[in-house]
Amino acid sequence: MSSLVQSVDWLAIAPPTIAAVVALAVLVADLFLAAERKALLGWVSLAGLAAAVLMLLPLLDGDRATFCLTGAPHVCSYTADRFTLVIQFLVLGGAFLAALLSVTALKDAEKQVPAGEFWFLLLSSAAGAALLPASRDLATLIVALEVASLPAFALVGIRYGDKRSSEAALKFFLSSVTATAVSLMGISFVYASTGTLYLTRIAERIQHVDGQLHVLAQTGVVLTLVGFAFKTAAVPFHFWVPDTYVGAPLPVAAYLSVVGKTVGFSGLILVTVVALPSYSDVWGPALAALAALTMTVGNVGALRQQATRAYSAVRLLAWSSVGQAGYLLVPIAAAAYSKDAQKAIGSTVAYALMYAAVNLGAFAVAALVGRTRALNRIADYRGLYASNPLAALFLAFFLLCLAGLPPGVIGLFAKVTVFSAAVDAGLGWLAVVMAVNVVIALFYYLQWTALLFRAPEGEPEKHRVPAPLTAAIALTAVLGIVLSGAPQLVLRFSSTGLF
Numbered sequence: 185m186s187s188l189v190q191s192v193d194w195l196a197i198a199p200p201t202i203a204a205v206v207a208l209a210v211l212v213a214d215l216f217l218a219a220e221r222k223a224l225l226g227w228v229s230l231a232g233l234a235a236a237v238l239m240l241l242p243l244l245d246g247d248r249a250t251f252c253l254t255g256a257p258h259v260c261s262y263t264a265d266r267f268t269l270v271i272q273f274l275v276l277g278g279a280f281l282a283a284l285l286s287v288t289a290l291k292d293a294e295k296q297v298p299a300g301e302f303w304f305l306l307l308s309s310a311a312g313a314a315l316l317p318a319s320r321d322l323a324t325l326i327v328a329l330e331v332a333s334l335p336a337f338a339l340v341g342i343r344y345g346d347k348r349s350s351e352a353a354l355k356f357f358l359s360s361v362t363a364t365a366v367s368l369m370g371i372s373f374v375y376a377s378t379g380t381l382y383l384t385r386i387a388e389r390i391q392h393v394d395g396q397l398h399v400l401a402q403t404g405v406v407l408t409l410v411g412f413a414f415k416t417a418a419v420p421f422h423f424w425v426p427d428t429y430v431g432a433p434l435p436v437a438a439y440l441s442v443v444g445k446t447v448g449f450s451g452l453i454l455v456t457v458v459a460l461p462s463y464s465d466v467w468g469p470a471l472a473a474l475a476a477l478t479m480t481v482g483n484v485g486a487l488r489q490q491a492t493r494a495y496s497a498v499r500l501l502a503w504s505s506v507g508q509a510g511y512l513l514v515p516i517a518a519a520a521y522s523k524d525a526q527k528a529i530g531s532t533v534a535y536a537l538m539y540a541a542v543n544l545g546a547f548a549v550a551a552l553v554g555r556t557r558a559l560n561r562i563a564d565y566r567g568l569y570a571s572n573p574l575a576a577l578f579l580a581f582f583l584l585c586l587a588g589l590p591p592g593v594i595g596l597f598a599k600v601t602v603f604s605a606a607v608d609a610g611l612g613w614l615a616v617v618m619a620v621n622v623v624i625a626l627f628y629y630l631q632w633t634a635l636l637f638r639a640p641e642g643e644p645e646k647h648r649v650p651a652p653l654t655a656a657i658a659l660t661a662v663l664g665i666v667l668s669g670a671p672q673l674v675l676r677f678s679s680t681g682l683f
Contacts, residue, residue, distance in 0.1 A: 191250070193248055193249070193250035195242060195243065195248070196250050196318075197318075198239040199237070199239050199276060199314050200236070200272075200314035201311075202232060202235050203232060203233065203279075204308065204311040206229065206231075206232030206233075206307055207303075207304050207308045209232075210228055210303045210307065211301075213225060214300025214303075214304070217300075222299040225299050226287040226303060228303075229283055229306065229307055230280065230283050233276055233279055234280060237276045237280065240269050240272055243264050247265040248264045249262065249263045249264070253382075262318045262319065263318055263320050267317060267450075268317045271446060271533070272314045272317060274536060274540055275317075276314055278442040279310035279439065279443055281656050281659060282436070282544070283306060283435075284653070284659075285434065285547070285551050285652070285653065286303075286436075287650075288652050288653045289434060290302060291650075293343070296343050296345075296346070297433065298344075301338075301342065302339070305335035305336075305338050305339050305342070306339060308335045309331070309333075309334075309335040309336050309339070309439075310332075312328050312329070312447075313328075313332040313446070315327075315331065315332075319454065320382065320458075321382045321383060322455075323381050325455070326364070326367065326371065329415070329447065329451055332443075332447045333364075333444075333447075336439075336440060337357045338353070339432065339433070339436045339439070340353040340428055340431060340440075341353025341354070342433070342436075343433060348431045351427070353431070355423075355424045359423070359424040360424075362414065363411045363413075363414030363421070364411065366410050366411040366414070367407070367410075367411025368411075369404075370406070370407030370408030370409070371404070371408055373401065373407065374386060374401065374459075376404075377390060377393050377404060378393065378401070384458070384459075387458065387462065390459075401463075406466065406470075409452075409455075409456070409470060412448060415444075415447065416445060416452060416513070417478075417509050418510070418513060419482070419510075422481070425505065426485070426499050426502040428502075429498055429502035430495045434547060434550060434551045434560075435547075435551065437547065438544055441505045441543055442539070442540045442543055442544055445505065445509060446536055446540070449513075449516070452516060456471070457516070457525055464520035464521075467520060469520075471513055471516055471520070472520075474510075476614055478506060478513060479507050479509075479617065480510070480617065482505070482509065483504075483628075485507075486503035486504045486507060487624060489503065491635070493561060494560075494561060495559060495561070497550055497560045497564070498550065500562060500632070501543070504625070504629075507625060511535060511599070511618065511621075512532055514532075514605060514611075514614060515531035515602055516529065517606075517609075517614070518605045518606050518614075521610055521611065522608060527605070528605045528608075528609065531601045531604075534598055534601050534674045535602050537598075538585065538597075538598040538667065539586075541594075541664050541667065542582040542585040542660065543586065545657060546579060546583065546586070548653065549575050549582070551653060552572075552657070555648075565632065565636055566635050566638050567638060567640020570640050575657065576637065578660075578661045579633075581661065581664060582660070583629045583630075583632055583633045584629070585664055587622075587625055587629035587630065588626075589626070589629075592664070593669070594667040597674070
């Protein structure tokens with residue numbers, strides 16, 4: 185008789201487990217630390233995230249899986265394959281950089297943000313984000329998605345007495361809860377049609393659904409896609425993004441722009457390409473239309489930002505992130521039409537790696553300027569080169585990467601990769617829409633870049649850069665420069681191994 189007790193591969197689950205354990209340790213330690221020693225919690229959190237990233241290294245020697253069905257060792261709930269490790273590196277690395285920004289932000293907040301709760305929520309969210317790409321059944325996928333999302337609501341509204349922060353958290357919460365409800369409805373329909381929650385078994389069984397359940401299965405597929413479209417901030421489910429980014433503490437906005445977006449996209453990839461490849465005729469055209477709509481609305485929204493409006497720099501980055509989400513959707517849509525779906529998905533992962541590095545860098549410089557200019561307008565960046573040449577040069581580099589212009593070679597490389605994925609899949613019209621949007625984006629990115637080197641109005645204001653903020657800017661800049669020098673590393677690293 186086979187044992188019903190499952191063995192657990194602790195090494196495979198180490199990255200999200202370490203983040204979760206350190207989160208609990210920080211919460212408990214907060215009860216016993218004096219107010220003047222709360223800063224230690226930030227450094228412990230950084231150490232925990234660094235340890236979680238390092239635990240990815242022993243997993244590189246081959247695929248591992250755990251929580252498998254008894255009698256079916258290849259049907260598992262948790263798989264640490266190449267796709268999982270790349271996304272875990274992205275989300276845990278992104279969380280580490282956001283934590284570096286947070287160390288300075290919490291010190292500047294002067295007790296407006298409770299340190300213990302902040303670090304617990306950030307680490308908990310990072311643990312959920314690291315669990316999601318390893319999930320290979322719909323129940324684990326939804327649990328991971330909510331563990332990543334629920335702490336993020338609280339992080340957005342964590343500042344005491346800040347009405348803007350509270351409103352942003354409420355808008356984010358309501359939109360995300362709606363997305364979850366729609367996703368759960370869709371997943372319940374898929375389960376009712378197939379009788380399983382495991383992604384690989386869904387892929388097998390949904391092709392042979394009984395005729396009476398065919399409409400139910402199709403409805404489940406559509407509702408699941410709509411739910412994940414909310415999470416990825418795809419238009420028309422993007423309305424929460426600008427207000428949420430402005431209302432949240434800047435490190436939290438940076439975290440959401442990279443880690444939150446990556447969580448949504450990795451979930452979308454698992455549901456479409458792994459669980460529902462036979463329904464590519466449903467999700468392929470839908471995602472292609474969403475990609476075109478998202479990149480267009482995002483870039484037009486960024487273009488309309490007025491330089492003198494309060495928080496216009498953060499709003500521009502928010503709308504820009506919506507536009508970038510459109511580019512990220514292109515290869516996933518292309519996977520529905522491509523003979524090599526793995527290559528198409530690799531293009532999304534490659535673009536996500538580029539976007540994560542340079543977008544976090546742009547937010548890091550925005551956090552630096554925001555320390556002396558609380559309204560963080562685009563106009564406040566005029567003459568930044570005169571007061572802080574390195575910060576201005578780095579921000580210019582990050583913006584050029586996002587625009588896809590030299591010397592930001594990695595940005596150009598990532599855009600060409602996504603563009604070629606669309607062309608190879610026969611989506612010529614989507615490649616044309618993307619090309620038009622890249623031109624639109626050039627205008628506002630170059631406009632902001634030029635402003636950095638113009639003569640400042642009045643005496644240039646010196647920006648003192650704390651060590652954690654310096655480290656965050658330097659790490660993202662080094663990563664962007666190295667990848668621009670050797671862009672082939674991105675494609676080699678982002679080969680997914682999903683199939």
